[in-house]
Every structure is written in C-alpha cells, then in structure tokens.
Amino acid sequence: xxxxxxxxxxxxxxxxxxxxxxxxxxxxxxxxxxxxxxxxxxxxxxxxxxxxxxxxxxxxxxxxxxxxxxxxxxxxxxxxxxxxxxxxxxxxxxxxxxxxxxxxxxxxxxxxxxxxxxxxxxxxxxxxxxxxxxxxxxxxxxxxxxxxxxxxxxxxxxxxxxxxxxxxxxxxxxxxxxxxxxxxxxxxxxxxxxxxxxxxxxxxxxxxxxxxxxxxxxxxxxxxxxxxxxxxxxxxxxxxxxxxxxxxxxxxxxxxxxxxxxxxxxxxxxxxxxxxxxxxxxxxxxxxxxxxxxxxxxxxxxxxxxxxxxxxxxxxxxxxxxxxxxxxxxxxxxxxxxxxxxxxxxxxxxxxxxxxxxxxxxxxxxxxxxxxxxxxxxxxxxxxxxxxxxxxxxxxxxxxxxxxxxxxxxxxxxxxxxxxxxxxxxxxxxxxxxxxxxxxxxxxxxxxxxxxxxxxxxxxxxxxxxxxxxxxxxxxxxxxxxxxxxxxxxxxxxxxxxxxxxxxxxxxxxxxxxxxxxxxxxxxxxxxxxxxxxxxxxxxxxxxxxxxxxxxxxxxxxxxxxxxxxxxxxxxxxxxxxxxxxxxxxxxxxxxxxxxxxxxxxxxxxxxxxxxxxxxxxxxxxxxxxxxxxxxxxxxxxxxxxxxxxxxxxxxxxxxxxxxxxxxxxxxxxxxxxxxxxxxxxxxxxxxxxxxxxxxxxxxxxxxxxxxxxxxxxxxxxxxxxxxxxxxxxxxxxxxxxxxxxxxxxxxxxxxxxxxxxxxxxxxxxxxxxxxxxxxxxxxxxxxxxxxxxxxxxxxxxxxxxxxxxxxxxxxxxxxxxxxxxxxxxxxxxxxxxxxxxxxxxxxxxxxxxxxxxxxxxxxxxxxxxxxxxxxxxxxxxxxxxxxxxxxxxxxxxxxxxxxxxxxxxxxxxxxxxxxxxxxxxxxxxxxxxxxxxxxxxxxxxxxxxxxxxx
Ligand SMILES: *Cc1c(COP(=O)(O)O)cnc(C)c1O
Numbered sequence: 001x002x003x004x005x006x007x008x009x010x011x012x013x014x015x016x017x018x019x020x021x022x023x024x025x026x027x028x029x030x031x032x033x034x035x036x037x038x039x040x041x042x043x044x045x046x047x048x049x050x051x052x053x054x055x056x057x058x059x060x061x062x063x064x065x066x067x068x069x070x071x072x073x074x075x076x077x078x079x080x081x082x083x084x085x086x087x088x089x090x091x092x093x094x095x096x097x098x099x100x101x102x103x104x105x106x107x108x109x110x111x112x113x114x115x116x117x118x119x120x121x122x123x124x125x126x127x128x129x130x131x132x133x134x135x136x137x138x139x140x141x142x143x144x145x146x147x148x149x150x151x152x153x154x155x156x157x158x159x160x161x162x163x164x165x166x167x168x169x170x171x172x173x174x175x176x177x178x179x180x181x182x183x184x185x186x187x188x189x190x191x192x193x194x195x196x197x198x199x200x201x202x203x204x205x206x207x208x209x210x211x212x213x214x215x216x217x218x219x220x221x222x223x224x225x226x227x228x229x230x231x232x233x234x235x236x237x238x239x240x241x242x243x244x245x246x247x248x249x250x251x252x253x254x255x256x257x258x259x260x261x262x263x264x265x266x267x268x269x270x271x272x273x274x275x276x277x278x279x280x281x282x283x284x285x286x287x288x289x290x291x292x293x294x295x296x297x298x299x300x301x302x303x304x305x306x307x308x309x310x311x312x313x314x315x316x317x318x319x320x321x322x323x324x325x326x327x328x329x330x331x332x333x334x335x336x337x338x339x340x341x342x343x344x345x346x347x348x349x350x351x352x353x354x355x356x357x358x359x360x361x362x363x364x365x366x367x368x369x370x371x372x373x374x375x376x377x378x379x380x381x382x383x384x385x386x387x388x389x390x391x392x393x394x395x396x397x398x399x400x401x402x403x404x405x406x407x408x409x410x411x412x413x414x415x416x417x418x419x420x421x422x423x424x425x426x427x428x429x430x431x432x433x434x435x436x437x438x439x440x441x442x443x444x445x446x447x448x449x450x451x452x453x454x455x456x457x458x459x460x461x462x463x464x465x466x467x468x469x470x471x472x473x474x475x476x477x478x479x480x481x482x483x484x485x486x487x488x489x490x491x492x493x494x495x496x497x498x499x500x501x502x503x504x505x506x507x508x509x510x511x512x513x514x515x516x517x518x519x520x521x522x523x524x525x526x527x528x529x530x531x532x533x534x535x536x537x538x539x540x541x542x543x544x545x546x547x548x549x550x551x552x553x554x555x556x557x558x559x560x561x562x563x564x565x566x567x568x569x570x571x572x573x574x575x576x577x578x579x580x581x582x583x584x585x586x587x588x589x590x591x592x593x594x595x596x597x598x599x600x601x602x603x604x605x606x607x608x609x610x611x612x613x614x615x616x617x618x619x620x621x622x623x624x625x626x627x628x629x630x631x632x633x634x635x636x637x638x639x640x641x642x643x644x645x646x647x648x649x650x651x652x653x654x655x656x657x658x659x660x661x662x663x664x665x666x667x668x669x670x671x672x673x674x675x676x677x678x679x680x681x682x683x684x685x686x687x688x689x690x691x692x693x694x695x696x697x698x699x700x701x702x703x704x705x706x707x708x709x710x711x712x713x714x715x716x717x718x719x720x721x722x723x724x725x726x727x728x729x730x731x732x733x734x735x736x737x738x739x740x741x742x743x744x745x746x747x748x749x750x751x752x753x754x755x756x757x758x759x760x761x762x763x764x765x766x767x768x769x770x771x772x773x774x775x776x777x778x779x780x781x782x783x784x785x786x787x788x789x790x791x792x793x794x795x796x797x798x799x800x801x802x803x804x805x806x807x808x809x810x811x812x813x814x815x816x817x818x819x820x821x822x823x824x825x826x827x828x829x830x831x832x833x834x835x836x837x838x839x840x841x842x843x844x845x846x847x848x849x850x851x852x853x854x855x856x857x858x859x860x861x862x863x864x865x866x867x868x869x870x871x872x873x874x875x876x877x878x879x880x881x882x883x884x885x886x887x888x889x890x891x892x893x894x895x896x897x898x899x900x901x902x903x904x905x906x907x908x909x910x911x912x913x914x915x916x917x918x919x920x921x922x923x924x925x926x927x928x929x930x931x932x933x934x935x936x937x938x939x940x941x942x943x944x945x946x947x948x949x950x951x
Pocket of ligand 1: 330599675
C-alpha cells in the first residue's frame, strides 16, 4: 500500500471496510454499485486527462515553487484593496484553525453560538462605523454589495416612482471601476438606467430613484456629501454610499448625513489581498428596509430558559427562499473573513483602530509633503490615504517598477498612491526617491525620520461620533485575552473537527491541511488584484491550470473563476446564455424553466438575469415530469432561454431521462444550465457535457474541498460549452474572459483567487484515480447509510435499481402522529454529538443526508446508531405528553448538572443516550432558541445585555 497517497487520507473508509460495506448494501464491487446507480448512457468512456496525483509533500514543494514566481511589490494601487497586517493571533487561531474554518452556516443556532457572536461583533462594528441601524453578516465583495444596494433602492421605490416608472440611478464618476462594471451588469436585466457623472453637477430636477457615491472617491478626494444627500432626500432620491471602512474612523459616518445604504469591503481589517479575495464586504442600512436586506443577519433572541441566545434573524425573509420574488440570490457569503475582520476590531479596539487610521493618514500627508517639496503638484485638496500627483507616468513607472513598487496610473499624467497600515517611513522615503529620480533631483534630497502629523481632512467631515464602545471591543487587547476569547467562542461551535456534518447538497468533506497551508504564505497573500499580470506569474499558472482541470472534469470547453459563490455562478451562467441568445438576434428569449424541486437560488438568479420563471412539475417518484417539461418547452418555444436543472437531482437521484430532457430544451432553442452543487456525485464518472448541458457552476466550497468557513468564502466558477466561451465575463481593469465578454460578475478579475489554491491542491493531490474513487466512495457511503437506516426511516426517492446517489432524503413527516417535527430530530441529534442534515430542503418535513467520501465507516455507524436510537425515542412519545426528550432537546450542561431535575426521563437519557457519547461529549451552549421572539424584537448589534432583558 502506498501510504504517501493523498487519496488514502482524503477518503474515510479503510480498505478492510470496503468488503463489509459492500456486503451490507448487497453489491459485489464498487464498479457494480456504480453500474446500478448511474444511467449507463451518461457514464464517460475516457479517463479524465489530469496529471498524476502528487503526494502531500510533492504538492507542497510544487506550490512553493509556484509561489516563488509571484513577485511581491510594495503596492500602492488602492482602488478598494490595501495591504494590511493580519494579527498573528487571528491567523493562527481562526484562519488556520479547523474549529473555525470547517463550520457550516449557522442554521443550527444552539451549536453555533460562537460564530454567531463573532458575526454579531462584525455587524456592530459595521453599524457603528457607517452610522446605520442595521448591518448584515457580510456580502461577497464591495462591487456586489453596491449592486445589491442599487437593487434594494429600486425595490423600495415609492408608489409614485413605481407608477411613473422611475428607473434612473445616478452613479458618481468617483465610483471604483469594478463597481461601475458590476452596476452595469446588474442594472440592465432589471431595466435600471445608469447615469454617470460628477455629483457636483447633478440635476435634482430629473427623476431618479437613487444614487451611489464613493467616500472617499476613487481618486482619493474627500467630498462633503451632506448637501447632496439632503437635496436628494428632499426629492425622495435614495442614497447609497460606498465607503472605505478605515477612513470612517476619521470621517463622519455616511449614516449621520442621511445615507440610506452604506456598503464597502472590510478587507483592510487584517485580510490578505490574495489577488482579489476572499474578503468580506459589508452592507448596512436603515431598519425600515430590513426585509429587503440581501444575505444573512444575525440577531439576538432568548432560549427556552429565557437566556440570551443568538441566531440568524428573519430567516423566512432570507432572500433566496423567496424564490422568484427575491431581489437578491445571496446564499453563501464571506463568514470566515467577516469573523476575522470583526476580530481585528475586537483586538485593536477603538484606540488601536484610531492609531492605525492616523498612521495611514500621516503616511499619506508625509508623502504629499515630500513630493510637494520636490515641486510635484498634489491634486487632492482633502484626502485620507490616497494622493494623486501630476507627473509623467512614462518616466516614473519604469523607475518604480525597477524598485519593485506599484502605483496606480489612471492616465499618462496622473499617478495615484494609496498608502496603508503597513507603509513604513522607509517606504515613504523610497517613494519620494523614485519621484526624485524621475524629476532629476538627488535621491535622499528629502528624507523623513518620522511621519508628519498631518490633518488635511476638513473639519465638517471629521468624525465626532464615538464608535465601538461596547465591552467586546474594549476587553481583549492582550494576546492571551484574545486567544482565550477566540477559544471560548470556538468551543460553542460544532465543526468538522468534532463530527460528521452530513448536510445534503452542501458536501461537507475533508478540507485537508495540506490544501490550506499555502494560504498562509505571503507570496500568495500579498498580491494586489490589479497588479500587472507579469508580477503574478505563479497565480496565472495556477489559475489557468485550475481552469483547465475544471474544464476537463465538466467535459466542457472553457471556465471562468470569477463568480465567488454558487449563486453568483448561476447568475453569471444565465447572463452568458442571455448574451449568446442576443448575439444571434434572439432578444426575446427570456423564459427560464425550473423544476419545482430546485434550490431557491435558481429562480432568484433567473429573475435577476431578467428572465421569467416557469416552474415544471415533478412526478410522484420525484423526477422531472418529462411530458410537462416538453409541453412547456414547446409552448414557450419562441421565448425559451434556458432550463435550470440540478444533476443528480436535489432528490438524490440520477434521473435516467436527463439526456432526453436536455434534448427537448435544445430542440426548442434553449440552453441548459446545470446547477453543479451535486457535482460530488459526478466527478470522473459522468459530467455535465455528457448529459447534454451547456453551462454549469461548480461550488468549489462543496465538491472541491474549500472549507465552508461558517457560511463562506465560496468560489462558484462556471464551465461552459464551446458556443458560450466568447461570453465569459471580463474585468474593467485587468481584462479576462472571452472575446465578447459580458461585464463583471465580481469585483476581482479571478474572483477569490486565494481560495482557488485549495481546489487546485485537491485536484493535484487526488489526480484522476483519486477523484474517481472519491465519487465512488461518496456513493458507497450514502448507500451504506441508506441500508443501515432501512426499517427505521423511509428513504423518499431512489434510482430505478433502488440505489441512492451521493445523498438521500429521509421522511420525517409520519412522526407528526407522535407530535414530533423534523426540527425536534435535528435538535435531538445535537445531544448525540451530531449536526443535523439539511432540514426541509427540497421537501418540507424531511432531512437530506450526504455523508461524503471523507467519513469513515465507524463515523457513519455512530451517526446511524444515533438516528436509530432517536427513532426508538420517537416511538415512545406521544402528542399527549410533549414534555419529552425530543421536544426538550438539546440539553445543556447547565440543565443536566442542575440541582433540580424534574423531567420524566433521566439525565443520562438526556445527555448520554448512547455509549460512544461519553467519550467525546459536545455540549450545546444554549437551549432551543426562540426564533419568533427574536424576529419580533429585532436586535442585530451587541446591545448591552440589560437593554435586551427589558425588551
Ligand atoms: C449550495 C447550493 C446553491 C448555492 O450556492 P452558494 O454557493 O451557497 O451560493 C445552489 N444550488 C444548490 C442545489 C445548492 O446546494
């Protein structure tokens, strides 16, 4: 046995277990199992053309070699991305800690109080700095957040504006270029008309529903927007402000001057540049718009004992759950990065952040002073961290690049320099020397030994309101204290380092340490997304190779890595389809067929792409009703744009009619979009090309081993067939994509490039054989669970030969007779040390279980033992007596060790119902949370506990 093989570490069941497991499911071999599971006509005949698998050591050497090809310059490009110091205590205890990065989105609040608190800190930080009432728990990037702000303001137009069809949205020419590109992408399908210009010339007499301003502007200039916002408010023009989070420490908040929405990125709060991401964007607004906020909001509520507890607020309002009524499709966000940025604020506190903001401002002022003394004219009268100078870029640029320095060159005569937290006095001197050389002065003619304490911020915009006064931002400023605070929160959360998280559709597999290690390497971390591509050779090689690998795996012709979540991939794919139809003169093709069982992001994305959703029926067996689909495709023949289909279906079945289905769509002029969330059931056995699809997204944070991070980051590349390659998206600063590219889908040219390293490592270390084996074991593990649960739970849907795919749905509706709901089972699983599977998707009252290939037979057995034990408990309870072990679940340590115990079952039954538990007990930190109470009393910041109790 080759113990160097990574597959051996990635795949859970041992060789010796294989025969036992096959016997249990009555299959003679893995190959036979696959033959009984996947329709033969879609099995791929040829092996994937991928390089031989590398061992972990070989991979780490290889990736180190690529890292060495990235040239890390001192980069002052700015434009929304600034180098920052990630405090080592946060790097080691969060970024590099599976207790944080392998957690799931906190749907099961009782075992997620740690990250919920960290996210509440993030929201509080954003609310305080922006001066808004409410902030969400992150968005994908600043440009996406700005587009979401535009959509929100469009959705909340008043009755007159809607009646008069007011569709104009003003965009200040000071907006960042990538934000403008995204606004263009997102406005068109909604019928919003963008008008760009100088806000100082804005004509308030024209009908606009909203406007967006950049603060400070992309040139670095600080404007006082108070008067503009006041005038806009008077005419009911709603205002979004894209604000630099660090500058808000010195500048008065947009909220205090009347902004309706404030967006931005928190990257410079300690997050590596990573060639564009992942970073957490923020979105803050007024309470009155709470039902329109994209993404997730964390709120305060109480548990069954009346103790304070946190949970995701307003979940029924969660945008993608509204399906085709949604105005946003955000599902996965940037939770891990939001946790880190929030922790940066906890660590530094208001004083530390003020020190950092002053340091940055002083560096900019020192630089401006030095350049002026060289006779170089500075254009920004008021600025925070960015100066702009008149100088000949043809002269300066070669000197700068020879000294490994990047500036931003907006045109031939202007040079912009954005300094940051890491800019030292010697770097300031170095910049001055570059200019001295360019203008023929002696180097070192001006040399500073300390920063000038400058203040070129006008007094009207200087911040006077206090911020971050809560205890949490004023308590953990020593490393020991912060380390323990992070650990305290971590212990409240159940992540993959405790037990299996069998979330159907979410594929919570191993996120291997070797895949994660390169993320801590500054040669990957410190590359600016708009650095010249020649400096990012390591990235370019890695990203190209990953694109090729994904193209090969999907059986397609091209890939774009730009979308930074699955839902953004859906949107990108549909926009590409739309561009393709339009290129053929088919402007009227706007109908999107979507099966009733689809994930909520599918219809939400279709609507955002300007398409009309037509829902197709499912048969009793849970498959697509082919005749209904055919009838609808033919009825809408002339307007058919696309079908969105998940494969294997969200019911966990490889529908055998899939080739017929994709054929029907093509015959009627449509393109087929395959939702690739279930790609873990396909890799190296079949692929979207083989089933006849034209485009798919992949969730690299599901199938390709990027950790879920507690709800992000994600990477959602799209892979497309030949005819769609020309339309793959570009970027306005660094061109990417096809030769007829659509405008940007994400802010950065290659989306969350840093996270792509993880999937690259996954594919390199598994190779063709390991990938194929992983898929086979994913199917084996699911079928093993299915057979072990046989007789205890009914599996709702199976393939024609009775096999499950990589996941299955178990029916919990019959237990209503005993008064037991599916959530009771979900909560009771916590007492057994497990996170619940996916609850009530795609069928209400059911659970969808997906074990993945990474779980061992022993872990699958423990999980099945737990479910079977719960099943027995269900038999013993009835509606007559709701005071039972399921309804009271989960049980906390406080409760079980209390001097009072008056429940009709023992403490052991409550907390240690099976033997394996005592050896590795996980205690939920609160009792069952009260969702309704929290929604009625919405609190989304760290309010002092007293004020919450009074509510
Ligand atoms: C996860 C998932 C999505 C959405 O992906 P995100 O990365 O969360 O945006 C879409 N469809 C299905 C079936 C999924 O499971």
